[in-house]
Amino acid sequence: MTLPGSLRDMPPAELFPEVYARDPHHQGFARGGRAAALEALARLDPVTYGRDRSSLDGHVSRLSPYIRHGVLTLAEVRDAALAHVPATAPSRAWKFVNELSWHDYFTRVYAQVGELVWQNFQPYQTGWPQSAYSYDFPEDIAQGTSGLACIDAWSRELRETGYLHNHSRMWLASYVVHHRRVWWQGGASWFLTHLLDGDPANNNLNWQWVASTWRAYPYLWNRGNLQKYAGQRYCAECPLASGGCPFDATYAALSERLFRGKKAAPGGEGHLDPARLQAVPWEPPPAPEAVPDAVVWVHGDRLSPTHEALTAYPDRPAVFVWDDDLLRQWQVSAKRQTFIHECVSELPVHVLRGDVAGQVAAFARAHGSRTIATTPSPSPRFTAIVAALESEGFTVQVWPEPVFGASLTPLDLRVHGDYWRQVSASAFGKPPAPPKPRRAQAKASG
Template sequence: MNHTKNHDMRREFPSRDELIAYVREQFPNAADGDESVSEIVGGRKAAEVALNQVNPAQYAKSRNFLNGKVTRLSPYIRYGVLSLAEVRDFALKNVQNPNEAEKLIQELAWRDYWQRLYAEKGDAIWKDQEDYKTGYAAGVYQAELPADVEQGTTGMVCIDSFSHELREMGYLHNHARMWLAAYLVHWRHVRWQAGARWFLSHLLDGDPASNNLSWQWVASTFSHKPYFFNRENLEKYTNCAYCQVCPLYGKCDFEGSYEQLEQRLFPQAESIDKRGGSRSFERPKKRRR
């Protein structure tokens, strides 16, 4: 058996720029697809700074808005820099009433739930857990990610902005993930697996468990109905940041009531309950087993 001599990687750098240059040197093929470097800083110190800025009560009230008080802890949790128990204990310690921390703790519980499902199902999470509830068979959906979505050149300011942010930041607000996923699956008829692979290739907090099963929830292969949205919903939770500057305003694919969009998107499906804009990308209703 041949053994390759290993050498220790450097761990101390005078600046972040030198760290980035060193990583590029050591892994020259890593930047072939994209040279973007996220501004999110890794490590335990950065994680502690982010944790100490969390306000559980404000999180519960504003988390669905793109400018809301989200925690930004997911990359650190993803790689074990912070544990779920540590975040839970911090939340409970920093509220006057335990009920104020309930929503944040629920989100931590969902992350734990996804991991337990992953441990049980393994690579099966890449397969449709159920049939689509959209009125379309799985074979109707295309297997490849459209180039205009990946490159952020659809002409829709919201979708293109989310695409650029995903690539450049390695992070997206949960609501932006929902909208982008719904657009790909329900408007562009792309299989959720293509979107899931795309997300995992960029997200710093991406892990197959929460990522794949969340995509399946949007697609309706792991929920009782598909998730979709309209312009009113997007405007509400973005404070009109994208719609008002979009050349397609008033004539984009997201115009109309939920009832009108349902007829357009799922003409062959059974009636779908009206869904609200605050549904979360990583949280289907817990299913009886």
């Protein structure tokens, strides 16, 4: 069987001309690939991060696109952070390592719930029923023409660079869901299109947190909060700064205006049974045994030369497939495709496009192999591709990545705090320890 020629060196603008014609912003804030990732990692300062990360001008790592696409593993970034502080004082990197743990936590939740990540885990805790939220994403937000200087600036930054500071993400999401009463899934889809680090785990679960479909109450912010972390950069140029600003109110006043009470509306429907996340089995995944004739499948969640299957089979053929259906489904922007292309260009892979399972199977057959080696992914799409390959008679080996945090007991993923108590010792490079007890609640005086 003859394979099509590799698309590895074809410029992405030629691969996806319709996307590059639609999106004028062809390069995002970060360059793709392992070399660029290591440069960014070398600039990491976890101590300063812990002090001023909340400010829009604060020290943030901007490593998230490399983590999201597996160019850097969480364990690798964690180790780099701990190397910046004395071995006797790992707590100086505590906040940065704890923030990394959210990536691991959301990924684990996504692995359990799959496509449910696109549905409300619980009803909105706003007093409004689902029917009160519009399914039409506002064009003025999408194009940055709302007339609100902050909202329009964040829309522009998202579309032009593929980046938003975490505070800006929460503020923008809160405006979309609570002020404009738009379903959070529309905003999550918009973010996935543009963010270089967009993935359904971190992206959607944060939108659910803001919306209150995975939280006890909705997330709000006001003008005072904006000015605390962003200064006057937006208010100074906003035509509504002297009157009419929708954020210039106390939290109590905003809640009264925006919500019918911080509770679920009668008849509200949630789609997640919390027990599903209560005791998730965990054990260190075993490495498969190498076989002589395997081929390697590299997917978008692990685009690194340190890819475990590539390392296990350094002399065997490897393939990466542009998933045309997924790119259309997510409407992936040109800047995201450029980033991924730059990552893939550093890898020793034959690049194809189309139906992933079909192309990977054809690649394996062309090389006379019945074994396909790859790395894990929490995506239900990955699970479906593996099932399709196995139904064709292939053996799919999944080579595990380094573990960020191990646990001695099944994981409780209902809330991040319980998960963190279980893995925190291991996350700091120590042997797994029994879960730390919950902190006792302080009693009210008087």
